[in-house]
Amino acid sequence: RSEINTDSKHLKILDLRLSDAGTYTCIYDHAEVSVSLHVFELIIPSDGHFLTNQVPRLTLMQNSSHSPPDLHIRLFNREHNAVKPKLIQKETRQKYTLELNKLEATDSGTWICHIHSDSPLINQNITFAVKVLGFQNPDFERRYAAADSNIILSWSPNFQKIQWKVGFTGQLNWKQRENTTAHELLDFNISVQGQWQKTKKSTHFQFEIPESERTIEVKLPKVHFNHSGQYQCQLAYNGTHTKSSIELVVMKVSANPVGPLLRGAEMTLICQVSNPLPPNAHLSWEHVNGTKKDMKKSKQHEVKVEVNVSAAGLWNCHLIEDNVRKISLNYLVEEAPDWIIYTVTGASIGGSVLVFGLACLCIIGGISWQRRRQRAKRMARARQYLLENKTCQCQQ
Numbered sequence: 001r002s003e004i005n006t007d008s009k010h011l012k013i014l015d016l017r018l019s020d021a022g023t024y025t026c027i028y029d030h031a032e033v034s035v036s037l038h039v040f041e042l043i044i045p046s047d048g049h050f051l052t053n054q055v056p057r058l059t060l061m062q063n064s065s066h067s068p069p070d071l072h073i074r075l076f077n078r079e080h081n082a083v084k085p086k087l088i089q090k091e092t093r094q095k096y097t098l099e100l101n102k103l104e105a106t107d108s109g110t111w112i113c114h115i116h117s118d119s120p121l122i123n124q125n126i127t128f129a130v131k132v133l134g135f136q137n138p139d140f141e142r143r144y145a146a147a148d149s150n151i152i153l154s155w156s157p158n159f160q161k162i163q164w165k166v167g168f169t170g171q172l173n174w175k176q177r178e179n180t181t182a183h184e185l186l187d188f189n190i191s192v193q194g195q196w197q198k199t200k201k202s203t204h205f206q207f208e209i210p211e212s213e214r215t216i217e218v219k220l221p222k223v224h225f226n227h228s229g230q231y232q233c234q235l236a237y238n239g240t241h242t243k244s245s246i247e248l249v250v251m252k253v254s255a256n257p258v259g260p261l262l263r264g265a266e267m268t269l270i271c272q273v274s275n276p277l278p279p280n281a282h283l284s285w286e287h288v289n290g291t292k293k294d295m296k297k298s299k300q301h302e303v304k305v306e307v308n309v310s311a312a313g314l315w316n317c318h319l320i321e322d323n324v325r326k327i328s329l330n331y332l333v334e335e336a337p338d339w340i341i342y343t344v345t346g347a348s349i350g351g352s353v354l355v356f357g358l359a360c361l362c363i364i365g366g367i368s369w370q371r372r373r374q375r376a377k378r379m380a381r382a383r384q385y386l387l388e389n390k391t392c393q394c395q396q
Helices: 338-395
Strands: 002-004 011-013 022-028 031-037 039-043 049-051 057-063 072-076 086-091 095-099 109-117 122-133 140-146 151-155 168-175 183-190 196-200 216-220 229-237 240-256 267-273 281-287 295-297 304-309 313-321 324-333
Touching (some): 039 122, 049 229, 049 240, 057 109, 140 151, 140 324, 183 216, 240 313, 267 324, 295 304, 304 313
Antiparallel strands (some): 022 031, 057 095, 109 122, 168 183, 168 229, 183 196, 229 240, 240 267, 267 304, 281 295, 313 324
């Protein structure tokens, strides 16, 4: 692993190792020149490939012909900002174990390990590459959708951006509630060459997987309450994983009873969501061109709000989070036309007349039946009387 340049007499050591540390002496005629070689080795786990939120440990080792000096170690990230690692272990000044903070996807790049010693004087930089695989999405976000609308949920892994050169796997899961069973919708793997292979798993409900070489997407046509819940995309590499979740909340408006509002009648408008809202969010009914009295808000953690309406007009239901309208749905209350009112009135009057007629028929029929029954009783008594009289005459 070494070679000597015959012209310059330089000694070149290849594939330097800790065991190469020591004193090297060059003897020429009666002259001697000695050089002390101090060797450092920085061990990066997984060859510098990590996942977001991972807490890696770096190991710095040193060896020399003399007593190893006490080292002062500093780390600088890709933006040359100082990073303060936690010193986990220090063994007789020969081995230093450093624990980094949780890594983020933005930490990918070239880092520097600066080694300093006052005696002997050492100022040595060791550069190393850090690649942090993760999502360009936040770890968690909440999405709102109107019932019967189309929505696409997407995740963007950063493997192309950071030039990740090793294969990894992943999957997409869905569960409707926090403590319910998760259903696997999709699993995928990405080769060293960056080629995707996706396999659709679940048939729990209808969904589509659009073709994309950069993102993981799930398309939900005509979304409804059963589509709501938490969608979690997970990446896995070397026994560790990272994840990003999207909570889908579906909102709808309805009326009871359904249809035009009759004059003098009332209708209840209902605005509801599929999942409980966070404390900083609420539902609010608002009458367009109305007053403040024509507004009603939901209470904390309520999943629906109702308002009673006695006049036609346009109503909007807003879902408000941190004083920002996230989604709005409207419901137009229409007044019943005159012909419907007349029809209903006529039907009511006709129904009343019909009921009255039926009542009269029942009364008349009851009276007739009572008279027939009384006549039958009188005839029965008469026959009984004649039979008794006939029997007496025969005995005489």
